[in-house]
Amino acid sequence: MHLTSRRSLLAGTIAATLLLPLTACGGGSEAADSTAAKYKLVQNGVITAATQSEQPPFAITDAAGRPTGFSVELMNEAAKRLGLKVQYKTTTLQGILAGLSAGQYDIGVAGVGATAERKKQVAFTTPYYWGFTDVLTLKSGKQTTLPEFDDKRVGVVSGSVQETFVNREMIRAKPVKFKDQTALITQLLSGGIDAAVLGGASADAYVAKEPVRIAVKLESLQGSAFPMRKDGDPKLLKDIDDQIDAMIDDGTYIKLYRKYFHDPIAADLITERPNLAKQVLNTDLAPSRR
Template identity: 45%
Template sequence: MPNAPLSSRSVRRSRRSFTAIALSLSGLVLAGCGSGTTGKASDDNPYGLIQAGTITSATQTGQPPFAYGDDSGKPVGFIVDVTDQAAKRLKLKVDYKSTSVTGALAGLTAGQFDLASSGLGVTAEREKSVSFTKPLFWSTVTVLTTKTGTSGKISDFDGFTGKKVGVVTGSSQEAQLPTLIPKGDPVRFQTQNTAVSQLLNGSIDAFLVGGPDAKEFMKQYKGLRVAVSAPVDHPTSMAVPKGHTALLKALDEQIAAMVEDGTYAKLYRKYFDTEPEPELIKAWPALAAQFPGAK
């Protein structure tokens, strides 16, 4: 049956709707172009920052001791301190934007951030989309459980077969879970704080997380324990968008300067009570004299 002819009033209404939709789509396209294009290098913006003179940096507020929020919500932590120090030496400001791991990495590729300042594990998969600074830390991976209940007595990875194991979406631990606990029951969370909360209330049996992060949560919640830990095969670093070689080179130069003048060691001792792993010493030989107790 043929469609009934539209009235002149309907035509006008349809035209208005089409115009509104077109304007809306146009706005989205323009917004996408604006948020997806980082600044171009120039005399007054040599690092190609989104905003000249300011590093727009993605960070987290629930990843102690690398990046977390203080009582006022201000970003603090080891990686934040390193970022602030590097920016100060480059005579730049830092504008922190709190997001998740996946949000930070996606934002870098979309041109929404100049830098990701949190404890990011350097993995081959991530290196396909972003570029990493030289190593800032070498971590471990830990299974965190409560002290009570059946999981409180497990002391090896195999013991978590069939158990609900929490992991943060997009984290390096998510990628390690199938290898470490191949028969575990993964439960994914957007933030570490949420995962710890669910662990404490018994909704999950364990939480696979970085070793330093686990220690910080154990300080906050006395009912938590480390069931088992293992070394990782990659460093922890900051990340920049692909192709931003000027910013990457400048950050690496400042990190190297901090290692040489002892600033890095001072920041390290502020947040960690263990000596650097041998792999980090190998990456930065000057640290050997600053941490004589390191292996």
């Protein structure tokens, strides 16, 4: 597996809605209503969140049909601490961004790269994750460098930062766009494409359960963050960020991170979330020295 220091850049709603009762502990309904009234939301007292059903380990649907994953659990805990409920609506990555721009949602809860281009349309919290971009092939594949994918069919999720990466860094490849990761991996397994480009955490999840391998691993240029409406409530954005920092301080964040990830926490993420430094010092999650 080849690791390079080059950094990569990262519509409709499916009618499946789940309501999670995430009110803060110890307060009655009157207190919860008072808390919720502080924020400008699509629905009063409820965070309307767009998510995905198949973006492991950030956002997936469990056996009971409920959204879960690292991003979802992090959001649920932040909302609970703010005394708010979260209503999830399942869509695609493009649907999340388009829905936020159209004012349908308050927030996107998935692994969404906070790119400069996307910041023109939506607001972002401070990144809560920083990882890698991986090129996957079948286990029988022998490629270990990007040039070996010249003239090969390389799949990406439409609208993802990995699509931008392929267009800029694999210019001689033949990009093939898919609506979601399920369709992307299905085509890789069936031989419809020669490779798939995914975020590192998602790639690791597929490597653990499918006959695929990581051919090339590259550092990400930007972290994953929660996208929010440009015309949304800046206080809500700040308070969600504050709750994530509080989770870092009390160990909740590290517990969730260990549940979903095995890699050390990226130095870039510690730069964005400085409180992580003391949490990972002298642990296996400390960034590796280059």
